Amino acid sequence: MATTDTDLAELRLPHGYLPQFATVEEERRHRQERLAASFRLFGRFGFDEGVAGHITARDPEHLDHFWVNPFGMNFKHIRVSDLVRVDATGQVVEGDYGVNAAAFAIHSQVHAARPDVIAAAHSHSLHGKAWSTLGRLLDPLTQDACAFYEDHAVFDDYTGVVLDLEEGKRIAHALGEGKAAILRNHGLLTVGHSVDEAVWWFITMERSCQAQLLAEAAGTPVLISPDAARLTASQVGSHVAGWFSFSPLYDAIVREQPDLLE
Numbered sequence: 001m002a003t004t005d006t007d008l009a010e011l012r013l014p015h016g017y018l019p020q021f022a023t024v025e026e027e028r029r030h031r032q033e034r035l036a037a038s039f040r041l042f043g044r045f046g047f048d049e050g051v052a053g054h055i056t057a058r059d060p061e062h063l064d065h066f067w068v069n070p071f072g073m074n075f076k077h078i079r080v081s082d083l084v085r086v087d088a089t090g091q092v093v094e095g096d097y098g099v100n101a102a103a104f105a106i107h108s109q110v111h112a113a114r115p116d117v118i119a120a121a122h123s124h125s126l127h128g129k130a131w132s133t134l135g136r137l138l139d140p141l142t143q144d145a146c147a148f149y150e151d152h153a154v155f156d157d158y159t160g161v162v163l164d165l166e167e168g169k170r171i172a173h174a175l176g177e178g179k180a181a182i183l184r185n186h187g188l189l190t191v192g193h194s195v196d197e198a199v200w201w202f203i204t205m206e207r208s209c210q211a212q213l214l215a216e217a218a219g220t221p222v223l224i225s226p227d228a229a230r231l232t233a234s235q236v237g238s239h240v241a242g243w244f245s246f247s248p249l250y251d252a253i254v255r256e257q258p259d260l261l262e
């Protein structure tokens with residue numbers, strides 16, 4: 001979705017959209033702080049399921065490397081200093097922990113196929129995985145769900161834990177140019193031009209799955225018309241809207257758990 005000048009003016013952002021950095025080190029640190037905070041938020045929302053789930057952030061200098069969570073560490077404990085950098089072959093080149101093979105298989109292929117994508121998020125959150133079993137796209141049932149209208153896909157070929165790069169490639173192909181994919185019988189995958197945006201799409205997509213499950217269990221929901229859904233998507237589904245929606249969550253988790261910045 002295009003980011004328009006009007007969007008930015010209306011937001012009155014104190015520091016502007018996507019802050020600029022004097023050095024690559026500052027930009028890396030910014031992404032790492034967003035990433036560590038995102039894991040704390042995933043932990044808070046209950047998006048963890050054992051050792052499953054990963055969020056990645058592209059390194060601003062080594063563009064085919066990404067930062068990811070240490071395999072097996074509780075999302076609620078992750079600090080900036082715990083994050084791991086992985087190169088294009090899956091080798092850990094920075095950090096003291098290992099990396100989930102499925103995280104590399106999926107995220108390396110998504111980052112490779114989509115140079116515009118700075119971050120990608122995936123977990124086995126309850127409503128996302130429940131919805132995924134239906135093999136259906138989300139309908140435009142609510143204003144929030146319209147963020148995904150004509151901008152997400154279903155990957156309908158579950159064959160086991162994703163460990164090989166070919167399957168990661170097929171997931172990236174299904175994602176296409178969209179912001180999210182529903183991995184059938186598995187869970188949700190979202191991407192963004194910032195960590196903030198990718199993680200916000202994940203949170204609001206999980207809740208949109210919950211809302212549609214609740215609504216369809218209760219009756220026959222009324223859909224938003226295609227024209228209204230398209231307009232709403234341009235309002236709540238832009239890159240800047242996704243990025244901005246994450247800010248209150250980031251501010252809250254950093255104030256409550258400042259050790260995440262260590």
Ligand SMILES: [Zn+2]
Pocket residue numbers: 052053102122123124186187
């Ligand atoms: Zn998974």
